[in-house]
Amino acid sequence: xxxxxxxxxxxxxxxxxxxxxxxxxxxxxxxxxxxxxxxxxxxxxxxxxxxxxxxxxxxxxxxxxxxxxxxxxxxxxxxxxxxxxxxxxxxxxxxxxxxxxxxxxxxxxxxxxxxxxxxxxxxxxxxxxxx
Amino acid sequence: xxxxxxxxxxxxxxxxxxxxxxxxxxxxxxxxxxxxxxxxxxxxxxxxxxxxxxxxxxxxxxxxxxxxxxxxxxxxxxxxxxxxxxxxxxxxxxxxxxxxxxxxxxxxxxxxxxxxxxxxxxxxxxxxxxxxxxxxxxxxxxxxxxxxxxxxxxxxxxxxxxxxxxxxxxxxxxxxxxxxxxx
Numbered sequence: 388x389x390x391x392x393x394x395x396x397x398x399x400x401x402x403x404x405x406x407x408x409x410x411x412x413x414x415x416x417x418x419x420x421x422x423x424x425x426x427x428x429x430x431x432x433x434x435x436x437x438x439x440x441x442x443x444x445x446x447x448x449x450x451x452x453x454x455x456x457x458x459x460x461x462x463x464x465x466x467x468x469x470x471x472x473x474x475x476x477x478x479x480x481x482x483x484x485x486x487x488x489x490x491x492x493x494x495x496x497x498x499x500x501x502x503x504x505x506x507x508x509x510x511x512x513x514x515x516x517x518x
Numbered sequence: 519x520x521x522x523x524x525x526x527x528x529x530x531x532x533x534x535x536x537x538x539x540x541x542x543x544x545x546x547x548x549x550x551x552x553x554x555x556x557x558x559x560x561x562x563x564x565x566x567x568x569x570x571x572x573x574x575x576x577x578x579x580x581x582x583x584x585x586x587x588x589x590x591x592x593x594x595x596x597x598x599x600x601x602x603x604x605x606x607x608x609x610x611x612x613x614x615x616x617x618x619x620x621x622x623x624x625x626x627x628x629x630x631x632x633x634x635x636x637x638x639x640x641x642x643x644x645x646x647x648x649x650x651x652x653x654x655x656x657x658x659x660x661x662x663x664x665x666x667x668x669x670x671x672x673x674x675x676x677x678x679x680x681x682x683x684x685x686x687x688x689x690x691x692x693x694x695x696x697x698x699x700x701x
Contacts, residue, residue, distance in 0.1 A: 390656065396634040397641070397657045404550045406542035410564055414538060417568035418531060 423462040424471075428493045431472055434484035437463055530574045534567055537587055542567075544658070545591050551653045552595035554642045562598060566591045581667070588668045592650070599646065640690050648683035655680055 430440055437460050444459070463483055466472045471489035474481050485493065545566060550559040570590055577586060641652055650669065654660045662680075666673045 400638040406546045413564045414567040
């Protein structure tokens with residue numbers, strides 16, 4: 388058997404796996420969750436409402452939150468489902484704060500990324516992700 | 519290896535998008551070489567790109583972005599294999615595999631498959647340290663130097679292992695799988 392023949396045989400086998408748009412989408416979803424974790428978890432060390440978080444981010448970067456308010460609520464919902472935050476109702480408003488699991492993840496995130504991107508940078512990326 | 523991609527001007531999403539366009543298929547193939555299960559390889563490949571996204575802010579630009587991506591992919595695949603083996607496999611079973619390879623029975627076992635399938639199964643039956651070299655050298659056609667850099671190995675180690683990998687395949691196939699000089 389020649390090398391060319393061997394390569395062809397390998398190539399045929401690799402037809403069985405194809406990197407497609409489906410996989411790209413899954414990666415995008417993962418990146419998105421990762422990004423919102425990095426932005427939201429630090430803010431949720433204190434108990435806050437979704438509105439307060441939106442306002443807080445708004446003061447940091449005006450463009451972002453205008454487009455992303457829905458995204459923030461969606462992320463809070465996901466974080467709650469993942470039991471990273473807990474919530475309670477207080478005078479008709481839902482307030483969120485990190486759970487024990489959330490605190491552990493935040494500590495891990497801080498340790499993992501020695502050189503954390505600045506909040507400003509993260510917000511810019513959020514803006515991009517929403518385009 | 520190749521030109522270092524200019525990371526600074528791009529957001530992390532953009533870098534990952536470009537990496538997926540340029541290397542998505544190659545990473546998937548590499549992972550498939552390690553785990554030999556299409557669905558699993560797809561999952562692991564997705565995890566690898568998300569891992570890159572997380573780690574991108576600590577990328578120092580010391581190696582090319584491509585080499586850096588390969589290393590993350592290789593480590594992630596090997597970590598998976600290690601934890602899987604710990605959970606599921608007795609040492610005995612791996613020995614059976616090694617013996618099968620040596621006696622060449624495997625070729626007979628897979629005789630109902632096409633020749634391509636049989637050959638691929640043979641490569642898959644090689645220990646990981648030889649299998650990855652076959653992938654990079656014969657399929658991706660990287661130089662010894664490049665492979666040494668990606669796998670963080672000495673050049674001579676790469677050469678020795680390649681020779682051994684070919685010898686193993688040769689034995690199983692009952693002849694030299696590769697005509698001509700490849701070193």
